[in-house]
Amino acid sequence: MNWIAVVITAVLCAVISCALTAYWLKQRVFPSLLETLEKEFEERLAQASDVLGERVEQSVRKGVVDGFTALASKEVLDGTTRAIAKTGAEFVEERLGRIFGRRPDR
DSSP: OHHHHHHHHHHHHHHHHHHHHHHHIIIIIHHHHHHHHHHHHHHHHHHHHHHHHHHHHHHHHHHHHHHHHHHHHHHHHHHHHHHHHHHHHHHHHHHHHHHTTOOOOO
């Protein structure tokens, strides 16, 4: 009967130790751990939002600059195209006038 008392005492000691450890973890360790993790998460989220904000700002700035650059290039190309077409039309008009014996009125 002596060994049964030893086994029962060992089991009760293990159960009480596990219960006290669980209570201590639940009341002391987990709340502070969650608080620490929450602070770390908020800091990293703030850093990520700053980095993301900078990247979006750079992309928007680049897009606006590219848009204005393309707009200016388009206007220059339109003006150049019109000038070339006008010069070509004047050239053809002058040559046709010479072929048919008419001189341009200049």
